[in-house]
Amino acid sequence: MHFVIPAKVIARKRDGHALSADEIAKFVDGYSQGAIPEYQMAAFAMAVCIRGMNLTETTVLTERMLKSGDRLQWSPGAPKVDKHSTGGLGDKVSLVLAPLLASCGLQVPMVSGRGLGITGGTLDKLQAIPGFRTNLTIDQIRSQVEAVGCVICGTTTEIAPADRKLYGLRDVTATVPSVPLITASILSKKLAESIDSLVLDVKFGSGTFMEDPTAARALAESLVQVAERLGVRTTALLSNMNQPLGYSIGHSLEVREAINALQGVGPEDLRILVLALGAELICRHDPSLDADQAKQKMDEKLKDGSAYEKFSEMVSAQGGDLSRDLPVCSSTQVLATRAGWLADVDGDGLGHAMIEIGGGRRLMDDVIDYAAGIELFAKTGEWIDKDQPIALVHAAPGKAATVTSQVREAFIIVEDEPSEFRLIADRVSIEDVG
Numbered sequence: 001m002h003f004v005i006p007a008k009v010i011a012r013k014r015d016g017h018a019l020s021a022d023e024i025a026k027f028v029d030g031y032s033q034g035a036i037p038e039y040q041m042a043a044f045a046m047a048v049c050i051r052g053m054n055l056t057e058t059t060v061l062t063e064r065m066l067k068s069g070d071r072l073q074w075s076p077g078a079p080k081v082d083k084h085s086t087g088g089l090g091d092k093v094s095l096v097l098a099p100l101l102a103s104c105g106l107q108v109p110m111v112s113g114r115g116l117g118i119t120g121g122t123l124d125k126l127q128a129i130p131g132f133r134t135n136l137t138i139d140q141i142r143s144q145v146e147a148v149g150c151v152i153c154g155t156t157t158e159i160a161p162a163d164r165k166l167y168g169l170r171d172v173t174a175t176v177p178s179v180p181l182i183t184a185s186i187l188s189k190k191l192a193e194s195i196d197s198l199v200l201d202v203k204f205g206s207g208t209f210m211e212d213p214t215a216a217r218a219l220a221e222s223l224v225q226v227a228e229r230l231g232v233r234t235t236a237l238l239s240n241m242n243q244p245l246g247y248s249i250g251h252s253l254e255v256r257e258a259i260n261a262l263q264g265v266g267p268e269d270l271r272i273l274v275l276a277l278g279a280e281l282i283c284r285h286d287p288s289l290d291a292d293q294a295k296q297k298m299d300e301k302l303k304d305g306s307a308y309e310k311f312s313e314m315v316s317a318q319g320g321d322l323s324r325d326l327p328v329c330s331s332t333q334v335l336a337t338r339a340g341w342l343a344d345v346d347g348d349g350l351g352h353a354m355i356e357i358g359g360g361r362r363l364m365d366d367v368i369d370y371a372a373g374i375e376l377f378a379k380t381g382e383w384i385d386k387d388q389p390i391a392l393v394h395a396a397p398g399k400a401a402t403v404t405s406q407v408r409e410a411f412i413i414v415e416d417e418p419s420e421f422r423l424i425a426d427r428v429s430i431e432d433v434g
């Protein structure tokens, strides 16, 4: 590797110049190999955070972070696909979608993350199932995908190690909210799965990473453009989280709701989002189907038991035992104190209540209470009577009382009937953004 002068690269970015591919590659490689220290990477990340990066720079950054580690290798077989969500309250889509796609003949190597802050992580949710293992080796991931059709597991030390190192640094240097850095971070891990296509669920609204829809769209466009430039067919849906997905928040409760959805009896908003995301992938690999036909095919797999059967196979391959009860704390009812129309359910408020009752993490090593959670009884656009039960808080003794008013206030009840809630606000494909 030729030497680069890190301070010069940082200064050029600080002054708003586009960096050359060579400068970015050597900077990232130097950081991965330990030749560039954390303090210089922190300064670089801050310069990127403030100045941004153009598409070419973001693509090179992503590629170098991807190449800092290994990629999964596949023998020829069914198309490999995946979904990534930017995270939102009650988001249990992965638990339903991965086995559902596998039951439709696609293979899904879903390397996923843990929850920090107010949105729960897929891996933590699955660990509410007694015995479920999320730390698999690359060989175990490969053989499970080939045998079962899907896996949902944590990242390994071999996958994008530069991202692991950089993400920890960004977390403590206020450099997480940057479209190019987020793009490179998400895609360096997803593209290491060597998938043929990817669908992104980029969420906006309360309690999400990008609350503003315009900012979420900018992230979606960046992700689609960079993934396509790196050879993976990708589309994104922009989904509205101004109310949680489904009726349950909390690890055990969400697994239970996902199982209902896998058996064709889950909440309607969850079903709509799962089918819309799944159709993006199914249609790409079977052009004889249009989106409605793909959704119908998936609906049949939910109703005839095949999707749930795949989920059970995946869970038992990863050591989980579905015959044992999921832990759920006893509950306390929350009543509405006024009548009116439900206009919004504040994800931020509910997310903080979840952390308070032990169902979320403040710090990465906080221990989660899988049995804690909140069940919601109403969706936006519904009429609420005074004293109507609107939620159930499941929490360890003494904890529910600390959050009941917070949970009640998360239900925004107004006098005028609100406009219709649109769950999927937009779709972004490479044809839209070039």
Ligand code: URA
Pocket: 167, 176, 181, 182, 183, 185, 186
């Ligand atoms: N998720 C990631 O994996 N990386 C980011 O930078 C943000 C969210």
